[in-house]
Amino acid sequence: MSYPENFQGFAVVEDHKNWLKPEKVVYPAKNFNSRDVDIEIEACGVCGSDVHCANGNWGNMKLPLVVGHEIIGKVVRLGDECDTGLKLGDRVGVGAQVSSCLDCSRCSSDNEQYCPKFVTTYSQPYFEDGYVSQGGYASHVRVHEHFVLPIPEALETKNAAPLLCGGATVFSPLKRNGCGPGQKVGIVGIGGIGHMGILLAKAMGAEVYAISRSHAKEEAATELGADHYIATEDEGWETKYFDTLDSIVLCGNSLTGIDFNKLPKILKVNGKLTSISVPAQHESLKLHPMQLLGYNITQSALASRAELIEMLNLVADNNIKLWVETLPISQENIGQAFERMESGDVRFRFTFTDFDKQFGEFKAKN
Incomplete structure (x- = not known):
């Protein structure tokens, strides 16, 4: 299966004042390492963090910025040294963390979200090379396999996405x-x-x-x-x-x-x-x-990989249904979702869908 070395996504560009009108941009993927996974995105939840980062409430971010860290998609590339059992075509998820040292006492005790080398899914430079992470309102995401989660078959994609953060x-x-x-x-x-x-x-x-x-x-x-x-x-x-x-x-x-x-x-x-x-x-x-x-x-901050997997299985085993509204991803719907979240007009989460319709042409060219 082919995959691009550049990704496409909706980004806040030039100024946080434009946060309600993100623009579709093409940007380079980070370097592909031996334990990395490329994921073709199919859905992404909308988190309050997305609003805070997009509108500048958490300070000025490096722009352009693609937000989104409740990602569901399918595996399209695996590094040569991946050993967590993932296969091409698997439905997987990525939450709000994409890197840590994976070697310190915190990482070794299922506390990697408290690692000093923690990297968020978007807006933060990687310690190794300074690449600024980009998120899930996009065609693809590239992540170390430790932070890629198998999604239980019983979970609907729209319900699984908001669980990831x-x-x-x-x-x-x-x-x-x-x-x-x-x-x-x-x-x-x-x-x-x-x-x-x-x-x-x-x-x-x-x-x-x-x-x-x-x-x-x-x-x-x-x-x-x-x-x-x-x-x-x-x-x-x-x-x-x-x-x-x-x-x-x-x-x-x-x-x-x-x-x-x-x-x-x-x-x-x-x-x-x-x-x-x-x-x-x-x-x-x-x-x-x-x-x-x-x-x-x-x-408290986020959850470890072990906690994420336990939670996903708990939700699947108990047939828990979140209260989720779906929206096809687009510039207009991203702005609408952000505005409605700011005013509290949602019961209680959004999940963006239809990524193929928005990014399909870009994928076909790559």
Whole structure:
């Protein structure tokens, strides 16, 4: 099977002000190494990180920039030394990480997302040669095989894509905090990631408390399987649920409006409050030492390969259905999806599809 040495994708070019009108560009692929995999992309989820990077909320990125890190596609090339069992034509996924040293103590203990040589799927230079990674709103992606994941046959592509960053990012703290039978777990923020948190925590056997500012999402949370609902606009909620939860995962895309004087109080002593929020660059978290008494407050990043594979199998085995809207990838639909995500007009994730229609001509020429 032929494959290109240049890829084509939709990129933010010249200025972040143009983020709602990405342009179709051709760009060089990174050097192909002996354990690399070329993937022809078939679908890509839309993550809040894509919006933050495209519009400059996380600072100025090197442009042009192709975002997208919830990639589903098929293997079209394998390096000579690949040994993870992948075959040409396999349906695979790539999440938000494409490289690490794979040699340090963190990488050796299934913590490669915390490796000092971590490289994100887009916007970050590789340590070896400075090539700036480009993402999944594109014809292809080239990745080290460690970060290429087999997709269980039972999973629909549109549902599998959002799991690769959003689902993985909430699954890792759930797993590490002991989510399971007998545990009471809170999910704060019932949105793209939060709704996956409810579904996953229920499948893991926990008693789930959905936590949101108002009652607007109570019906949705109940339909997703939450056992309880807490609206923080209600007077005295922190007293009613005092000393109740074993752990909480904070899934909102902003820390604004989170009352850290109240939220930890509903944890048991030594309970864990884990944030996965990476808000706009200007936001910061300030805590008084008294707010930490008896609690563990921490930040989690992505998930390891082992956790990703476990999560994908959990979703497949339990026939979990995400709430996903599909859109054919195009300049217009990327802008529309970004605008709707900014305004909260999605229940609860987007997956871009129809990559063949958009990039087919480019593939045929290569």
